[in-house]
Amino acid sequence: MTDYRYWRLNSRPEGHEYAAALSLETAELQTVGDGQVLVQADYLSMDPGVRVWMTAREDSYSPPIPLGTPMQGQFLGPVIESRADGFKVGDIVRGFGHWATHSLVDPVMSGLMVLDPSVRDLRDHFGTLGLNGWTAYCGLVDVLELKEGETVLVSAAAGATGSVACQIARNMGCRVIAIAGSDDKCAWLTETLGVDVAINYKTQNVEAELAKVDGGIDVYFENVGGDLLDAALPNMAMYGRIGISGLIAGYTSDGGLPGPARFDQILMKRLTVKGIFLPDFLAKGVNYYAPLKQWYDEGRLTGDFDETKGMDNVLVAFERLMRGQNLGKVVVDVRN
Amino acid sequence: MTDYRYWRLNSRPEGHEYAAALSLETAELQTVGDGQVLVQADYLSMDPGVRVWMTAREDSYSPPIPLGTPMQGQFLGPVIESRADGFKVGDIVRGFGHWATHSLVDPVMSGLMVLDPSVRDLRDHFGTLGLNGWTAYCGLVDVLELKEGETVLVSAAAGATGSVACQIARNMGCRVIAIAGSDDKCAWLTETLGVDVAINYKTQNVEAELAKVDGGIDVYFENVGGDLLDAALPNMAMYGRIGISGLIAGYTSDGGLPGPARFDQILMKRLTVKGIFLPDFLAKGVNYYAPLKQWYDEGRLTGDFDETKGMDNVLVAFERLMRGQNLGKVVVDVRN
Numbered sequence: 132m133t134d135y136r137y138w139r140l141n142s143r144p145e146g147h148e149y150a151a152a153l154s155l156e157t158a159e160l161q162t163v164g165d166g167q168v169l170v171q172a173d174y175l176s177m178d179p180g181v182r183v184w185m186t187a188r189e190d191s192y193s194p195p196i197p198l199g200t201p202m203q204g205q206f207l208g209p210v211i212e213s214r215a216d217g218f219k220v221g222d223i224v225r226g227f228g229h230w231a232t233h234s235l236v237d238p239v240m241s242g243l244m245v246l247d248p249s250v251r252d253l254r255d256h257f258g259t260l261g262l263n264g265w266t267a268y269c270g271l272v273d274v275l276e277l278k279e280g281e282t283v284l285v286s287a288a289a290g291a292t293g294s295v296a297c298q299i300a301r302n303m304g305c306r307v308i309a310i311a312g313s314d315d316k317c318a319w320l321t322e323t324l325g326v327d328v329a330i331n332y333k334t335q336n337v338e339a340e341l342a343k344v345d346g347g348i349d350v351y352f353e354n355v356g357g358d359l360l361d362a363a364l365p366n367m368a369m370y371g372r373i374g375i376s377g378l379i380a381g382y383t384s385d386g387g388l389p390g391p392a393r394f395d396q397i398l399m400k401r402l403t404v405k406g407i408f409l410p411d412f413l414a415k416g417v418n419y420y421a422p423l424k425q426w427y428d429e430g431r432l433t434g435d436f437d438e439t440k441g442m443d444n445v446l447v448a449f450e451r452l453m454r455g456q457n458l459g460k461v462v463v464d465v466r467n
Numbered sequence: 468m469t470d471y472r473y474w475r476l477n478s479r480p481e482g483h484e485y486a487a488a489l490s491l492e493t494a495e496l497q498t499v500g501d502g503q504v505l506v507q508a509d510y511l512s513m514d515p516g517v518r519v520w521m522t523a524r525e526d527s528y529s530p531p532i533p534l535g536t537p538m539q540g541q542f543l544g545p546v547i548e549s550r551a552d553g554f555k556v557g558d559i560v561r562g563f564g565h566w567a568t569h570s571l572v573d574p575v576m577s578g579l580m581v582l583d584p585s586v587r588d589l590r591d592h593f594g595t596l597g598l599n600g601w602t603a604y605c606g607l608v609d610v611l612e613l614k615e616g617e618t619v620l621v622s623a624a625a626g627a628t629g630s631v632a633c634q635i636a637r638n639m640g641c642r643v644i645a646i647a648g649s650d651d652k653c654a655w656l657t658e659t660l661g662v663d664v665a666i667n668y669k670t671q672n673v674e675a676e677l678a679k680v681d682g683g684i685d686v687y688f689e690n691v692g693g694d695l696l697d698a699a700l701p702n703m704a705m706y707g708r709i710g711i712s713g714l715i716a717g718y719t720s721d722g723g724l725p726g727p728a729r730f731d732q733i734l735m736k737r738l739t740v741k742g743i744f745l746p747d748f749l750a751k752g753v754n755y756y757a758p759l760k761q762w763y764d765e766g767r768l769t770g771d772f773d774e775t776k777g778m779d780n781v782l783v784a785f786e787r788l789m790r791g792q793n794l795g796k797v798v799v800d801v802r803n
Contacts, residue, residue, distance in 0.1 A: 391730060398743070405737070
């Protein structure tokens with residue numbers, strides 16, 4: 132039998148005190164059962180949404196992860212044993228499993244997917260071509276019904292999902308305004324991703340900058356919430372649409388974050404506000420992959436990475452993500 | 468020349484200090500110009516929305532009423548002189564004009580409409596058959612796309628708009644849950660209007676009562692905001708819709724009211740939140756009138772009134788409305 136390593140959730144973390152709540156454990160791999168697939172992770176994906184599941188909230192979109200069990204998240208790597216149709220040893224796959232060196236999964240429950248190994252960077256199957264990209268596409272195209280020529284605002288724009296949202300909007304002929312948390316990120320957004328305006332929320336007055344947007348904001352792809360949402364609300368165009376893809380500003384607080392003080396603008400401007408949650412649309416994922424892959428192959432969709440090495444350092448990577456210290460997709464290379 | 472009386476807005480009122488901000492004035496009626504209509508008001512309609520225009524807010528759906536000018540609102544009464552096509556002396560009309568005994572208006576600017584004088588109570592042309600009824604119909608049917616069998620929550624349910632919303636939902640085969648501010652209102656809602664459940668927000672825990680709603684709330688017709696919205700958000704059904712028709716809880720505060728603390732439920736439950744503003748749909752008003760009038764004639768749409776008598780007492784009536792002391796439509800009979 133082989134041992135493997137995984138991060139176990141022992142308690143509900145306070146704020147960013149992840150080391151106090153999770154521990155790295157070693158256990159024996161179970162035998163692969165009928166219909167199961169064993170994957171050895173090359174990479175783990177760090178995603179803000181899992182922070183919600185760490186907390187014992189009844190009203191979240193996913194049930195809390197039970198204490199004493201492996202922390203959940205996305206993995207990417209080769210199949211090393213398969214007793215399920217459609218998956219063979221050596222296939223490079225992505226799925227929902229654990230923050231672990233190995234995940235033994237039911238392919239359906241795991242959303243296991245065989246990946247195209249010929250892409251220029253395998254890690255793009257997490258970000259631009261993966262669930263971040265799908266979320267951005269689903270949100271802008273299906274939920275918010277983005278149209279050519281509209282003005283689009285994206286928060287957490289240098290993050291994995293936001294950076295794809297910026298590029299989709301740009302590729303669709305929209306004017307793109309991006310909010311990020313450093314001058315380096317803003318420079319990347321304008322110079323590499325081609326957004327029209329990048330606003331550094333740490334050094335600029337976001338509301339005042341948005342007030343300069345001629346005609347107002349038609350579509351806001353929101354990943355953050357809190358103050359940024361309040362800065363955007365009075366600067367929306369009449370009949371504008373806001374898609375709530377994430378509210379990361381509130382994920383580390385048990386009480387959530389205060390509601391937007393400018394909530395009344397929904398009435399005053401007759402806005403539409405909607406939640407964006409990719410799993411609702413997951414059956415349409417192939418429809419999202421195709422246009423993303425085409426842009427990717429044409430060089431019109433690119434990503435960057437914030438990579439950490441080693442199973443030992445998963446919590447470091449996760450904290451970087453949750454503190455917004457990353458530019459691009461946060462991944463952990465767990466190969467040794 | 469004839470004198471008339473009107474309420475003049477002299478300053479921006481603080482809270483409910485209307486008497487300090489408005490004064491009753493007498494002036495000489497102007498000559499009726501070409502294309503104009505002179506109406507003598509029998510009744511004035513008291514509407515919460517005008518409270519927003521009393522305040523100097525740039526971000527409201529209407530510009531503030533200039534200081535030193537007549538207070539604006541809806542009137543209903545006979546045409547006493549007309550130099551406009553389509554309106555003749557003796558027609559009973561409704562329109563936007565002033566809190567005044569007479570309004571001299573441009574019919575188009577005023578939205579002037581000749582009314583059916585044969586209805587059982589002329590005042591219903593303000594409430595069930597008027598803009599309150601139209602707002603409820605527009606909101607539930609056009610904006611929220613209400614379907615038979617859904618569970619509908621209505622706040623300020625004993626008010627002019629809310630009471631019509633309750634009856635439309637009931638008539639469309641929905642389960643109706645109503646929130647109001649007294650046991651008398653709740654009794655009227657269940658016994659006269661036939662709602663399924665009425666909750667007195669002053670004596671009951673609204674959130675706990677809503678948690679008992681099997682299957683959650685599909686559609687929330689919101690007139691209030693604040694605590695009631697927070698009580699509803701975690702009790703919405705997945706993919707529920709919230710229409711913001713009013714946020715009366717915040718109208719008397721310059722800073723608005725705090726945003727909903729449970730805003731994150733929009734993401735967690737993938738809700739859709741939209742503003743409802745009748746003027747956007749006013750061209751469709753005839754489409755709203757017809758079904759309302761049919762229910763009205765069948766005895767399936769009824770209203771009640773909170774009537775005050777006399778021009779002198781307009782501010783009393785308005786304060787009753789803004790404090791939620793009314794059951795049904797608040798009108799002032801300004802005939803002498």
